[in-house]
Amino acid sequence: EIVLTQSPGTLSLSPGERAILSCRASQSVSSNYFAWYQQKPGQAPRLLIYGASSRATGIPDRFSGSGSGTDFTLSISRLEPEDFAVYYCQQYGSSPPVTFGGGTKVEIK
Amino acid sequence: EVQLVESGGGLVQPGGSLRLSCAASGFPFSRDWLHWVRQAPGKGPVWVSRITHDHRIHYADSVKGRFTVSRDNAKNTLYLQMNSLRAEDTAVYYCTREYYEIWDWGQGTLVTVSS
Numbered sequence: 001e002i003v004l005t006q007s008p009g010t011l012s013l014s015p016g017e018r019a020i021l022s023c024r025a026s027q028s029v030s031s032n033y034f035a036w037y038q039q040k041p042g043q044a045p046r047l048l049i050y051g052a053s054s055r056a057t058g059i060p061d062r063f064s065g066s067g068s069g070t071d072f073t074l075s076i077s078r079l080e081p082e083d084f085a086v087y088y089c090q091q092y093g094s095s096p097p098v099t100f101g102g103g104t105k106v107e108i109k
Numbered sequence: 110e111v112q113l114v115e116s117g118g119g120l121v122q123p124g125g126s127l128r129l130s131c132a133a134s135g136f137p138f139s140r141d142w143l144h145w146v147r148q149a150p151g152k153g154p155v156w157v158s159r160i161t162h163d164h165r166i167h168y169a170d171s172v173k174g175r176f177t178v179s180r181d182n183a184k185n186t187l188y189l190q191m192n193s194l195r196a197e198d199t200a201v202y203y204c205t206r207e208y209y210e211i212w213d214w215g216q217g218t219l220v221t222v223s224s
Contacts, residue, residue: 032210033210035210035212037154043216044203044214044215044216044217045154045203045214047211047213047214050212054210088153088154092207096156096168097156097167097169098144098156098159099156100153100154100155101153102153
């Protein structure tokens with residue numbers, strides 16, 4: 001099973017700042033099957049990035065994904081108030097099982 | 110528009126059973142792979158099960174032998190039969206569909222296992 005480790009656990013930033021979130025896999029992951037999600041309280045996860053770097057429909061271009069192999073990054077260029085949430089990475093290339101990271105909470109400083 | 114609507118959650122005693130349903134619309138249901146993913150309170154998502162378009166099935170080790178996934182392509186509905194439920198099965202259960210690299214999610218149904 002591929003374990004995904006996200007860092008940091010919590011990111012305290014101000015609106016307008018840049019956020020960089022990391023996800024490291026315990027073994028190489030196919031970039032085609034790597035995704036990032038945003039989740040707000042009481043809501044389902046929302047797909048942001050798929051294929052490691054492609055934005056899902058309707059996702060603003062301040063969100064960008066990069067990486068390959070075992071190291072992946074989600075960047076938010078300028079944080080808007082609605083971006084404060086929990087972010088999860090996911091891999092499903094070697095499924096089953098599909099695995100998710102433990103999450104990074106982006107909170108207002 | 111893709112829609113996935115879960116139902117069937119609720120409060121059940123340890124050792125009990127529940128059957129979750131997921132009504133799908135807005136896409137060719139029989140074509141796509143479908144998954145159940147659960148999320149315990151305050152925790153991250155955890156994959157539970159997958160059923161492919163040709164009915165190949167896989168389970169997480171934690172539910173193998175207790176949960177059964179199935180699909181009815183005529184009714185555009187995905188099911189999850191959950192038996193021998195434990196406290197650690199308490200979670201919101203999401204129905205998701207995988208189409209190439211895109212995953213769509215329902216809003217989830219809460220399952221609480223408690224005496």
